Amino acid sequence: MAKGLLRRDLTDAVIGRVLDGRLPADTRVNEVHLAKELGVSRTPLREALISLVDRGLMVSQPGRGFLVPPLDPVEASRLYPLVAELEALALRWSPLQDLIGLSDGLDRIADEMTAALETGGDQSALDDRWHRLLLSRTANPHLLRLLEQTKPLLKRYDLLYFGGAERALRSIDEHRLIASAIRAGDLAEATRVLVRNWVKTPAYFG
Missing domain, CATH: 1.10.10.10 (Winged helix-like DNA-binding domain superfamily/Winged helix DNA-binding domain)
Incomplete structure (x- = not known):
């Protein structure tokens, strides 16, 4: 370098x-x-x-x-729900019509995630892209800064979570459900699935 x-x-x-x-x-x-x-x-x-x-x-x-701190399941179980609630709040604070306009782009990234399962692509990086797009219409910089500071703490655990095809497929399906709910204008359902997508993850670190 x-x-x-x-x-x-x-x-x-x-x-x-x-x-x-x-x-x-x-x-x-x-x-x-x-x-x-x-x-x-x-x-x-x-x-x-x-x-x-x-x-x-x-x-x-x-x-x-x-x-470098050790991996800690207790830390994971605290961080994932925190990020879930922060992202759900960011979604609620985004204009619905702006979110609807993102739904096709969200599906395209989900397609890339599915294809990457066959080619060995970086699921975690694609997941980052998907969530950045989802939150790209959030106009609260303080909330986005909290997410920017907290999410890196999760990345080491993502390597474990995205290590299995079954887990990745389940996550991709939930991403598609979120995009579908947004397209239908059902923000409550979109945030419900979003929280579920994040909060279930620590169960894999027991």
Whole structure:
């Protein structure tokens, strides 16, 4: 990676390694190796790691440096319902006619998710695209900021959840039900299925 990496880009690069497992859960970060890999000095890297401590994606321990937090089913069981309610609220605060205009696009992404099951594509990335489109008409920046801060904490668990075709198919079906309810103007049903889609997920981490 090129030298002179911008601070946000550096932070995003570290986050990406945490979320995709290149920096595994419950392990210490080797700052020397990581700084060399990213093409930066240790000072900006440490600043990025400190910022991730505040976001719950790193743990700082005296004498041991920075550690990637372990996967914790209790954390998952708390975070998924929180994101469910935040997204449901964002959906309720979006103009219905604007949402109806998104329904075809939501179905197209669901089609891509189905196709990706056969080709081994990244289900988690497609799921992110689907939810970003769903919330793209929400005009409350504070709510969107809360979601932006919270969702990265879930990504490590998504690797487990999307690991099975049966689970992924069930999730895709729910995405289609949400789009169908929106197309019919039934926002209450859309939010009900949306919450169910998120809240059931922690059951797979027992």
